[in-house]
Amino acid sequence: MNNYVIIVNQFLGPLSDLINELISSGLKVILISGETIDVKSNDLIIFQGPRYNRKNIYTRFNSWVRFSLFSFNTIRKLNKQSLILFTTNPPFLPWLGMYFKLIRNQQYLVRILDIYPDVLIWAGIMSKNNPINNIWVKLNSHSYERAGKVICLGRFMAEKINFIFHAGKNMKMVVVPDWANTEYLKPIPKKNNPFVKKYSLLQGITIMYSGNMGITHDLSMLINLAESLTGDNRFQFVIVGEGPNKDSLKNESTKRNLNNILFLPYQDINNFNYSMASADISVISLSKGSEKNMMPCKTYSGMAVGSVIFGISQPPNDVEYIINKYKCGFNVLPNDINSALEMLNILADNPELLIEYKINSRKNAEKYFSRVVNTLKIIDIIKKENNRKFHNNKILVDK
Numbered sequence: 001m002n003n004y005v006i007i008v009n010q011f012l013g014p015l016s017d018l019i020n021e022l023i024s025s026g027l028k029v030i031l032i033s034g035e036t037i038d039v040k041s042n043d044l045i046i047f048q049g050p051r052y053n054r055k056n057i058y059t060r061f062n063s064w065v066r067f068s069l070f071s072f073n074t075i076r077k078l079n080k081q082s083l084i085l086f087t088t089n090p091p092f093l094p095w096l097g098m099y100f101k102l103i104r105n106q107q108y109l110v111r112i113l114d115i116y117p118d119v120l121i122w123a124g125i126m127s128k129n130n131p132i133n134n135i136w137v138k139l140n141s142h143s144y145e146r147a148g149k150v151i152c153l154g155r156f157m158a159e160k161i162n163f164i165f166h167a168g169k170n171m172k173m174v175v176v177p178d179w180a181n182t183e184y185l186k187p188i189p190k191k192n193n194p195f196v197k198k199y200s201l202l203q204g205i206t207i208m209y210s211g212n213m214g215i216t217h218d219l220s221m222l223i224n225l226a227e228s229l230t231g232d233n234r235f236q237f238v239i240v241g242e243g244p245n246k247d248s249l250k251n252e253s254t255k256r257n258l259n260n261i262l263f264l265p266y267q268d269i270n271n272f273n274y275s276m277a278s279a280d281i282s283v284i285s286l287s288k289g290s291e292k293n294m295m296p297c298k299t300y301s302g303m304a305v306g307s308v309i310f311g312i313s314q315p316p317n318d319v320e321y322i323i324n325k326y327k328c329g330f331n332v333l334p335n336d337i338n339s340a341l342e343m344l345n346i347l348a349d350n351p352e353l354l355i356e357y358k359i360n361s362r363k364n365a366e367k368y369f370s371r372v373v374n375t376l377k378i379i380d381i382i383k384k385e386n387n388r389k390f391h392n393n394k395i396l397v398d399k
Contacts, residue, residue, distance in 0.1 A: 003028050004045070005382055006078060008096070009087040010034040010067045011052040014178055014297060014371075019044065021375040027382070030078065032071050034063070047074045052089070054212075056244070057125060064090030072096055083148075083386055084108040085378075091116035094143035101146045109385060110144060111151040111378075115161060115293040122289045123215050141165040148385040151176050151378065153295040154318030160292045174381065178297035179374040180304035182366050187306035187358075188277040195274035199262060204234050205348060207310065208279035210267075211298045213243030218287040221312055223252050224337050225344070226261040234348045237261040240275055273305070280354065281329075281347070282307035284319050288334045291317035303328060303365035308347065308357040310340075326368075328361040 034051040049070035053059040097108035282302030309329030
């Protein structure tokens, strides 16, 4: 197993695309994950460990610890010459990289998905003064410092990581955004979309949120908007997914007798592209205080299908930056319902602007946020690290 790249990530998500592209580029892959992948190749070996359980913070932590221990036990049996790519799912994984680097000089990379422990502090689960926080920050700092490269999802995330974990120091960071499969996720005319027909979304502007309904995604504004737009047949709201806040959103909708909002479960792979493509406007919501700790990959899914991106977030952050840079939508402050209503009415009254934003979304998704474009950037980093040619300490940001 000398020539293998080891990828460690509990919840696969877009990394399944990276694995496919790695194999296509001639590299061999060992995957350590809580999930499996439907790839039949002699160049892929899978070690499946405990699955990610996001039911609540206790089940998450339990699954994180179990998977981290499984990963440690698996890696120690593998060849130390293999390069390892750790993600922060679970957030403890980079610590394993530091351990194997110190014990047997094994090279590793880190891909940061969310900034921990800041997410837990923001959520009120842990105090900033908690000794565990100080230990966690120090372990992260040492882990990131010893990594060959640290890959971040956005420039504002990179700045925060550099400030928290390497205050004043330059760090070996590169920004490579997440991506969307732009061949699978693409615009579909409403008249040809079975999801649109099934749920009677042919007329008017469909405003959709699709994804997890957790503490980092405040969707209360959508309920307020739906109430304000009751009787306005130009708009309909669709909320797709699951999460701890779904029941409260549904209950509030029922309490207010809203008939212009539809709640649906997660869509399977056969329907997901149709559900996403039914949205004229895709909502990306980041609760206040969480905006620099993460960069939702659903942003790129919405862009790929040619939706206007409706950001609900406190600037500056990576979602707002993309919306403004690529002129593909608008961002409002959390709870600023008046600005949201104003923008929705402007788009309804100016269909040419709506179309312009939608065209910009699709065009820039293909150019900057497609599977091929951004997986190849990570593959390039992996190959350079394998060849030991990566020795600078600057933060590199995609243009």
